[in-house]
Amino acid sequence: MTRFALTLEFDGTPFFGLQRQxxxxxxxxxxxxxAYRVLGEEVRLHSAGRTDTGVHALAMRSHFDIEKHIEPFRLMEALNAHLRPDPIAVTHCEVVADDWHSRFSCSGRAYVYRIANRRAPLTLEKDRLWQxxxxxxxxxxxxxxQALVGLHDFTTFRSVHCQAESPIKTLDRLDVERDGDEVRIHAAARSFLHHQVRSMVGCLALVGMGRWRETRLAEALQARDRQALGLNAPPHGLYFVRAVYPDDT
Amino acid sequence: MTRFALTLEFDGTPFFGLQRQxxxxxxxxxxxxxAYRVLGEEVRLHSAGRTDTGVHALAMRSHFDIEKHIEPFRLMEALNAHLRPDPIAVTHCEVVADDWHSRFSCSGRAYVYRIANRRAPLTLEKDRLWQxxxxxxxxxxxxxxQALVGLHDFTTFRSVHCQAESPIKTLDRLDVERDGDEVRIHAAARSFLHHQVRSMVGCLALVGMGRWRETRLAEALQARDRQALGLNAPPHGLYFVRAVYPDDT
Structure with missing residues (x-):
């Protein structure tokens, strides 16, 4: 048995999320x-994150175990050939230790949320940003x-379907920057609750539009109540960008 | 009669180019x-460039004349509403002087050509870069x-269908830069011959792959012969990015 770590890039538009449904x-x-078509083996893919319907990934980290002997480069090429025409690409593939786990070994996750802040319809980037x-x-x-950064109970920003044992998480980063008519929100944490990034982004958008005063975000957090959520941002502006592992160099 | 200048962004994929065919x-x-659906008038659109089938634009400059009175902002909004679902957006609209001409007043044009230098298939940017x-x-x-920058006879880099009177042009800029696995080529000139950017990019790609030595580009230019062209790059990596006018502030 050999464990292979994969880096996946995908357009989430046609999928009901990353996880099998x-x-x-x-x-x-x-x-x-x-993988079955390449190897003739049933494999089970594990991943650092569980992105929702319509959410994209620039560099999801995943892994599976296989019995057959194959070079990582050949496996990557063969997977990419057999993934066509699905908009999924394996951008990196390597052999890892048997105790390395894409989900459980992961010590940090990062997302970016892209907003097109303009009136004109999107053309080249349709379905790539929230307009x-x-x-x-x-x-x-x-x-x-910044009121959300740190250790908090994120119940307000958590889907009712969230399966995490605890709503308490440490948010390491939540930065908003503008580049022309694009507003980008960068979020990083060890892990996130289900819908947490989209829920935080939705409320930040209300602040940006002037419909919420700035302090209302802290109040919504303190309410610890899903009813205090203003808006859940749509999935198609969200990108999983990075998974961090302690042994990364 | 009022002359309106438009800035257009479009995904060239579904079109047989900018110009009516x-x-x-x-x-x-x-x-x-x-425009006809908005105004009930037949208008004729003129543009700074004549992009080919599959070529994109981030900021094409165009204009037309209309009889009816309408505010530029309302015209832009109405055009965008009536352009759906075509991937064309009017990103700016203003009234200009009657002697301003999007094509004849234009004193500079700039393109960028995007190459995805990677093995993995494209997902989120499929049809957006040459792989x-x-x-x-x-x-x-x-x-x-750099051998192509300056005043030259660009016959080698000119389509046989080119209608320009002279193959002599001044190329102001041809810069190649890398950003991760993307290689971008920036080209700027007062004007370009038909297929000139794609022809230059095709030959540069041969140099990048090591199939042409560096000096061969200068030799191809000096040959003044379309037969000396190595490769014409495909249209879907090409973007019209800027038109410059003498009265721009």
């Missing part, structure tokens, strides 16, 4: 089926976001 | 038809490109 196509199913036509005050958003 | 959809036709799997030596490409 009964009711529709998933990234996990597509990769497992490609908000009203002018966003990104500086107010950044200031408000 | 007998045999398929064009950006010009889509904008003129949207070249072999490692490209972008520094050799940049050095070789």
């Amino acid at each position: 009964k009711d529709g196509p998933s990234v996990q199913q597509a990769v497992e089926e490609a 908000i036509p009203q002018d966003l005050d990104h500086e107010a958003m950044h200031r408000a976001a | 007998k045999d398929g959809p064009s950006v010009q036709q889509a904008v003129e038809e949207a 070249i799997p072999q490692d490209l030596d972008h520094e050799a490409m940049h050095r070789a490109a």
Whole structure:
């Protein structure tokens, strides 16, 4: 048995999320089926994150175990050939120790959320950003976001379907920056609750539009009540960008 | 009569180029038809460049004349509403002087050509870059490109269908830079010949792959012969990014 770590890039638009679902196509199913066609083995894909329907990944980290002997480069090439035409690419593949686990060994996760702050419809980047036509005050958003950084009970920003044992998490980073008509929100933590990033982004957008005063974000956090959530941002602006492991060099 | 200048962004994938064609959809036709639906007037769209089938634009400059009175902002909003679902957006609209001409007043044009220098298939940016799997030596490409900068006879880099009176042009800039696995080529000139950017990029790619030595680009230029062209790069990596006018502030 050899454990292979994969780095996956995918367009989440056609998938019911990363994790295998009964009711529709998933990234996990597509990769497992490609591996079966390459290797003739049933593999089980594990991943650092569990992205939702429509959420994208620039560098998801995943792994599976296989019996057959194959060079990592050949495995990557063969998986990419068999993944077509699904918009999933294996951008890196390597052999790792048997006790390395893409999910359980992961010590940090990072997302970026992209907002197109403009009135004109999107063309080249349709389905790649959340479009908000009203002018966003990104500086107010950044200031408000700092109330969420640190160790908190994030019940307000947690989906009712979240399976985590505890709503208490440490948010390491929540930065808002503007680049022309694009507003980007960078979030990093050891781990996130289900819908946490989209819920935080939705409320930050309300601050940016002036519909929430800056302090209301802290109040929503302190309420520890899903009813205090203002808005859940749509999935198509969200990208899983990085998984961190203690033994990364 | 009022002259309106438009800034257009479009995904060139579904169009037979910017200019109206007998045999398929064009950006010009889509904008003129949207204007007709908004205004009830037949307008004629003029543009700074004439991008080919599959070529994109981030900021094409165009104009048309209309009889009806309408505020620029309302015109932009109405055009965008009527352009759906075509991937064309009007990102700016203003009234200009009657003697301002998007094509004839234009004193500079800039393109960027995007190459995805990686083996893994493209996912989120499919149809947005030319994919070249072999490692490209972008520094050799940049050095070789400098032989084309300046006043030259660009016959080698000109389509047989080019309608320009003279093949002599001044190329102001041809820079090659790398950003991770993306290689970008920036080209700027007062004007370009038909297929000039794609022809220059194709030959630069041959240099980057090591199939052409650096000096061969200068030799191809001096040959003044289309037969000396190594490769014409595909359209989907090319973006019209800027038109410059003498009265721009």
